[in-house]
Amino acid sequence: MxxxxxxxxxxxxxxxxxxxxxxxxxxxxxxxxxxxxxxxxxxxxxxxxxxxxxxxxxxxxxxxxxxxxxxxxxxxxxxxxxxxxxxxxxxxxxxxxxxxxxxxxxxxxxxxxxxxxxxxxxxxxxxxxxxxxxxxxxxxxxxxxxxxxxxxxxxxxxxxxxxxxxxxxxxxxxxxxxxxxxxxxxxxxxxxxxxxxxxxxxxxxxxxxxxxxxxAGRELTLPVKTKAKPPRPEQRLVAIVEGRGAHRGRVLVRQRPATGLLARMWELPHVLAAPATAGKKAGPLADEPAMALLAGSLWAEGFAARPEGLATHAEHVFSHIVWSLQVYKCTEQDQSNELPLIAAEARAAYDAQAAAKETTAPAQASEPSMIDEANISGSFDEQGEPLSAIAASDPAHDVMSGKGDGQIYRWIGPEDMDKMAFPNIFLKLISSYFAGAYDDVSE
DNA sequence: AATTCGGGGTA
DNA sequence: TACCCAGAATT
Incomplete structure (x- = not known):
């Protein structure tokens, strides 16, 4: 023909x-x-x-x-x-x-x-x-x-x-x-x-x-298509920070930067646990160092919180990244009391990660939740107090910005979720929290 | 030309 | 598991 x-x-x-x-x-x-x-x-x-x-x-x-x-x-x-x-x-x-x-x-x-x-x-x-x-x-x-x-x-x-x-x-x-x-x-x-x-x-x-x-009997071998390279794994530590006092019944969330992955979406605070060694995937982190690192990252953003224990594991697959999430239930702490202790733990966790990073690949420059040395050294003054814990607070919406790189943090209740856009993974985690799924998490 | 961008259905 | 989906923007 x-x-x-x-x-x-x-x-x-x-x-x-x-x-x-x-x-x-x-x-x-x-x-x-x-x-x-x-x-x-x-x-x-x-x-x-x-x-x-x-x-x-x-x-x-x-x-x-x-x-x-x-x-x-x-x-x-x-x-x-x-x-x-x-x-x-x-x-x-x-x-x-x-x-x-x-x-x-x-x-x-x-x-x-x-x-x-x-x-x-x-x-x-x-x-x-x-x-x-x-x-x-x-x-x-x-x-x-x-x-x-x-x-x-x-x-x-x-x-x-x-x-x-x-x-x-x-x-x-x-x-x-x-x-x-x-x-x-x-x-x-x-x-x-x-x-x-x-x-x-x-x-x-x-x-x-x-x-x-x-x-030609080729219907199963066509089209010819080079296969995509596999997504890189990332281990991340996530905080569900339960508010106390004026924030009772709320959890802490933050908005991502205007560009890049999940731009302008809201999420639970989280931090990259272990910078992936070339070719090797970083496994889960033990609870104790994980909780110290997580508390430290929150502290660097101007928030005092005590991790209570592991709430759940979760996985989120992107086209080019796979997030393995360790989710920790935390409680907001009164600044005047437990803060110095948490600050000390945070310093130790940071020092450990900073030392480890020197032997591994350099961190991505614009990763919003990545803790870099500049951020660490800028996060504490001589007395171990936050330099500017809370920049602004709006009583109506309970808006506040953490220090760090200018990300917006907010204490939200269930009623706030219908106007803020979350990636599905955080939507599920936050909904589960408000439904009481992690109520029995303890040390 | 290669990477970066979500999330889920399907075999 | 491993594709692949009524792709575009960026580097």
Whole structure:
């Protein structure tokens, strides 16, 4: 068979299949460019079933570009909580403001203008232009590369940028005249429902007759893809600090910096336990040194707390890091009494870690919870007292900033959780705490 | 070209 | 366990 005939067979039969088998998805119910845009951002590296409830809530709270542009950033982040890749949320709102200022609140239809929006790359630009405006632009994602690599038996590594460009040229040629909207979605729908990664359903595939990959028996070995390098392990010590006195019934949380991992999300205070030795994963730390180190890190931030004991273990997997968490229940201490003792323990723990670090890899410079020597030496004065324990306190929200690198700390109760965005792991830990799961932790 | 960005479903 | 998901931004 000729290549031209093979292409035509693909386009015709795939489009026919899609018109019968297309899923009823929330963002497909209206031809609203804003809905298409929001859905495509959410769907980046995220499954349809995961996105659906987020999409519905998001559109309910921010029904228009203007509503999104004018919303508090904190509220947008809260609506993204649990979805991951949080820079998508910040970029989406920034782009909504771009659309308000540059395009009068209407989604632009010009390719360059769409591509210039924050968070919109080659795939998303093509998806918006084709799905929202039916423009004949390719939209090549992981599904499309898998389908095309199999059907046309393309052995190029799909991790390479040059392969995506090649796929875009091919995908563009396949779009039937005037049918970009349906065809591009058909391509992705086939990848999601039939031409799946592990066990493709070739027997029900609408284009199996001329699929070069299947005919060659290569459907399970395509696409060719170099495997990602494994995530690095990190052992971290986490504090659930139970408030006393004016803070009774609350726990101490802090907000992460505006850039980097989990930017601007709230979390429980924690500290990197053992800088990983090259090639070796750092195992769990014994409770006694762990609690001393944890108390020391809190002290360096201006908080006096006594670790009571191990509450639980937890693991949190990112694409490039695996956090193994040792979670310790702690109690806030009265500054006038137990503080000197904790300060002494903290000094010892710090000295030990600082000494250990000299024989290992250098610390990441901007790691927010990493304790570096400068921070240590700056955390104590001659009498072992904090230099500026509490910089500011807001009675209404109980806001205070620790010293250190300017992170914001806050004592919160259960009622505060509905406006602050937490990564799932801390959401679970804090919820468990408020539900009484760690009440019986003791020394 | 390689890394950095979450979190969960699936076999 | 080991992928992989309607990828983009940064280095």
């Amino acid at each position: 000729g290549l031209l005939e093979q292409k035509r067979h693909f386009s015709v039969n795939l489009l026919d299949w899609y018109m019968v088998n297309r899923r009823d998805l929330p963002w497909r119910r209206h031809n609203n460019p804003y809905f298409t845009w929001v859905s495509e951002i959410m769907l980046q590296q995220t499954r349809v079933d995961t996105v659906i409830p987020y999409f519905n809530r998001f559109i309910g709270n921010f029904p228009t570009v203007q509503a999104l542009a004018e919303a508090p950033e904190e509220e947008v982040l809260k609506n993204w909580e649990g979805l991951g890749y949080y820079s998508r949320a910040r970029n989406l709102q920034a782009a909504a403001r771009q659309v308000m200022e540059l395009h009068g609140g209407e989604m632009p239809q010009d390719k360059q203008a769409v591509f210039a929006l924050k968070g919109v790359g080659p795939y998303t630009a093509g998806a918006i232009l084709s799905i929202a405006f039916n423009q004949p632009q390719p939209a090549v994602d992981g599904n499309v590369m898998r389908v095309l690599s199999r059907y046309f038996l393309i052995d190029e590594d799909i991790m390479k940028g040059s392969t995506r460009v090649l796929m875009e040229e091919l995908a563009g040629e396949l779009i039937p005249e005037g049918r970009a909207r349906d065809f591009n979605q058909a391509l992705m729908e086939l990848g999601a429902l039939v031409c799946t990664p592990k066990a493709p359903h070739c027997l029900t595939c609408p284009v199996m007759e001329q699929c070069s990959g299947r005919i």
